[in-house]
Amino acid sequence: MSTEQNGSGLSLFRAGSGGGRGPSAYALFNPPPVDKVAVEERAAALATRSIKKAAKVAGLKLAVSMMDLTTLEGKDTPGKVRQLCQKAMRPLDSDPSIGPCAAICVYPNLVPVAKATLAGSTVKVASVATAFPSGQSPLSIKLDDTRRAVELGADEIDMVIDRGAMLTGDYAKVFDEIAATKEACGAAHLKVILETGELGSYDVVRRASDLAIAAGADFIKTSTGKIQPAATLPVTLVMLEAIRDYYYASGRRIGMKPAGGVRTAKQSLQYLVLLRETLGDAWLTPDLFRFGASALLNDVLMQLEKERTGAYQASEDFSKD
Amino acid sequence: MGQITRSEKDSVEKRSSAALDFGAAWEYAPAPEATDHIRIDPKYELFIGGKWRAPRAGKYFQTISPSTEQVLAEVAEAGAEDVDDAVKAARQAYDNVWSKMRGAERAKYIFRISRAIQEKARELAIVESMDGGKPIKESRDVDVPLAAAHFFYHAGWADKLDYAFQGRPHRPLGVAGQIIPWNFPLLMAAWKIAPALACGNTVVLKPAETTPLTALLLAQIIEECELPPGVVNILTGAGATGAAIASHPDVDKIAFTGSTGVGKRIQKSIAGTTKRLTLELGGKAANIVFGDASLDQAVEGIVRGIYFNQGHVCCAGSRLLVEESVHDVIVRKLKDRMMTLRLGDPLDKNTDVGAINSKMQLGKIRELVEAGEQEGAERYSAPVKLPEKGYWFPPTFFTGAGQSCRIAREEIFGPVLTIMTFRTPDEAIEKANNTMYGLSAGIWTDKGSKIFHMATRLKAGVIWGNTYNKFDPSSPFGGYKESGFGREGGRQGLLAYTDVE
Amino acid sequence: MEGKKKTQEAERTSDRPSVTGDAPMTRGESRGKAKARLRVAKAYKMYVGGAFVRSESGRYFQVESAKGHADADADVVNVPRGSRKDVRDAVLAAKNALGGWEKRTPFNRGQILYRLAEVMESRRAELVESIARAGGALEDAEREVEAAIDRAVYYAGWADKVSGVVASHNPVSGPHFGFSLPEPMGVVCVLAPERPSLLGLLSTTLPVITGGNTCVALASAEDPRTAIVFSECLATSDLPGGVLNVLTGHADELAPVMAKHREVIAIDAWLVDADLRAKVQAEGADNVKRVKVRVPMDPDSWLDERRGQGLSWIERHLETKTVWHPMGV
Known part of the structure; x- marks a missing residue:
């Protein structure tokens, strides 16, 4: 194993001489190791950045524009989804300059409702697919799930990886499923959920990130929101570093989506600081960074109003959708 | 399989062209620490025998803020007579009070100091940053909490010394003369005073002339903690004051932290006496990065190693030894990382790199950087805008330097890194040890057995494996070779203030 | 000159x-x-x-x-009568022996020191006679040799225990594992006391090499013969060449040379002459040498197990190396 490749972000796999399917067809590159303590230290240090005044307002507005407003519940209904869509298009009734959000994220069945409600707006419809959230179904079902969601109008697909395969070392299976899902997406953008809370270590997160990127992910995403811990600053940093190495190697920009657990305006600014100081200005756009959240938006709006008016806000003044 | 082909193709074609852009898309607003609650007196006297007293010769000097060049206060300059007064006070306190006091009682005084530092933590941090130029986030999160921790840790030893020396008979040394540097003014005072008091000695301490203020605030704290008069005496002054302390015949022990040159002079000056001596001197530490390391975390360690406290750190990782196979990727990552370093107002909470401590130090840094350029090494400095007032130097590194270059041999004591390559672990060890210094070293590799192999072969007192510039009162710190002798911190540090059979 | x-x-x-x-x-x-x-x-x-x-x-x-x-x-x-260049050669020999000696396991160093005691015991009569030859009562010489042999056994037993006793785990505040270990300093010079010629030399040099240092000693000028007989014990005791080098000559001539030598990291000087002590201290500063100058103890003190030996004698010539490493997966 060559240390030369370490950190250069070159692809994880090379086709073997056999050309067939299965592990023998791949040569595996070691992803760079991740030092847990140092990553957490770096993330914690960046979290102490003090973002004030104009920078705070700009950051919070950016955060709103990066939000994938999400509802992924068994009790989701067209009514609920319509209300969420309204909120995404016009987050704050009193200030049209805020928003719109980047997307609505729903289950496939609710894609048509969202699509219809959002018609004419810039807000995208994202659908989870591939037997979300566990991913524990046959590949054919996952691919059908994906194709149906795209047919129903989804602009973006949030897939889950097979964590079981990841943890048993069957990286080829994980890779192939992502590659196949990407193909099934057609023109739709693919976000690959690693479900980092189930991967056990940053090393596996890094490996899964590299693998997802190599297999064709447009975005990599931390979590389904169904497992704790979901998004954290350090796990996001590890994934941003994978994106950075891939960019160094290829010149191609992959997007990042922390999802689950980002609830406060302050947290959203911490993520943006992490993003800005890891990947730089080019990533400060909804095209390359999203927040997967539901409760976050109102806290961001409250803080924006606080900055505008100078008064601390009451939660009842903001719509609950 | 299409993606595989694509990424490999991309990687070949675009590998060198992709660059990250750290521009002004989202600029942070200034976030200055509030200073309206800080009071700095216009003039400070000497703290001798529990009283604030004017220097006998009536001389004062100014201490300025290196980030603004504004005068912060006038500070007394202690002369030989003042030193004599202080040593007498310390001797009396030692003979009559401190050496007779039960360890448990001594402990409670030292605990008090620790608590008082915590109570006044923010004030101390702000004054530290004003007087010394270091970023508030470092004085707030590193210097001051560690200073409090040092007192707390050593307080607990005061009544447990019998356990520290394996049952060997032990006794305090007497009056300790302590001379400390300007890079961690309060923290170094804590490193010196806390173990001395815990072991039953009394103290005459001199802070550096460019950073006297927090030591004076510490004297106020000591006064408020009602320490018996004379147990701790704080004398401000410059080199002559330090020399007077070192040469005073009734001082039993000298503890000095500073440059190797001055350390040697002190060691020479006490020849013919029975004074005990510990020295914590300069360094030119190797920070060794192997190709199998967590490279992104290694880059953080490199930055922490050399740009922490503007590189005014005796154990700074000022020589980066990189396995040649990852040299280019490390340099690239380091450059990008340096783009995000924020240089400027030390009191801004987002400042990463503060002011150079003094005009004199800035001159030394400039001289060595010029030498590096003349020797043909390639210089890179982060493209930061330097403030007009004050003393500043941009985070800088050199590539293409050889072991024989001045920038690879001499301690720069500034934000200047010299990057060199190696091919094998043996070569890394040989280069790392090829220096008169031996204070610290860093090793970055994911392989555990390599860490231990390297750690046992590096001739340095502190080895950081996959981390850098970490300090703790329970962790002995000190050098090999010309980086000095004696340890500070931990059980081992108590030996510096105790006579053990 | x-x-x-x-x-x-x-x-x-x-x-x-x-x-x-x-x-x-x-x-x-x-x-x-x-x-x-x-x-x-x-x-x-x-x-x-x-x-x-x-x-x-x-x-x-x-x-x-x-x-x-x-x-x-x-x-x-x-x-x-050893010269400046003999010091140079001896320091070089000690330097060359250092790597091998410090890398030996402490257990092995202990066994070699014990072997030294065995060899001394077998040459006990010769050592006694040598000391007596230099003056003094036969029974005093016997006592000194017995104490010297026992001291070799004493340090043989320390070799693999020093680290266990003086090393530490450092319970730092943070997710790091920290420890501090004793390590040899390097080449240490010893100016042995004039008397007792054997026990003094052995008491000052054995703790130095027990800790893994190598040593250059200047033997008593009053009784250099015994030091040479002792060296013959060293030569037949499995101690690697260069670990302990014994010079004979005059302290006033060689002590400053040792103090000035930059390869020498520490010097332990038992000297009667106050000016010479001061000179050693001053010259040693040039490379921040760990200098300890002392007025020789009276002969009985060397025999005293509390005053003439101990962990401090070893610890004095050890560095502390502190190591940090993060803990995390």
């Missing part, structure tokens, strides 16, 4: 034509009972790098035997 001294000594010795360095004459005949064969007398040499050598300078000084103790030696023997 060195050359001048050499000439003076040579002149002094030339007044005694009956004794020369390489053609020792036995005094066996003087004991009355004529022997059938001529005894082979020993040429006393310094012990450097595992070999017995004369001074590169060719100089020597003379040591007389006390009355009644000349049976194995001449009345006056010639002992090498």
